[in-house]
Amino acid sequence: xxxxxxxLALAIGTACRMLDIPLPAPPRLQGxxxxxxxxxxxxxxxxxxx
Numbered sequence: 814x815x816x817x818x819x820x821l822a823l824a825i826g827t828a829c830r831m832l833d834i835p836l837p838a839p840p841r842l843q844g845x846x847x848x849x850x851x852x853x854x855x856x857x858x859x860x861x862x863x
Contacts, residue, residue, distance in 0.1 A: 826838075
């Protein structure tokens with residue numbers, strides 16, 4: 814399942830680059846880390862609140 818998510822993300826990134834569409838993600842490492850931290854926090858809170 815994780816591999817499918819990574820492959821989908823790479824496909825979307827490649828398509829956005831080839832079609833010159835703005836990437837639906839932060840262009841800098843700090844922004845990407847912020848997205849990862851927010852996702853991890855959301856998943857942790859969901860797990861703890863169950």
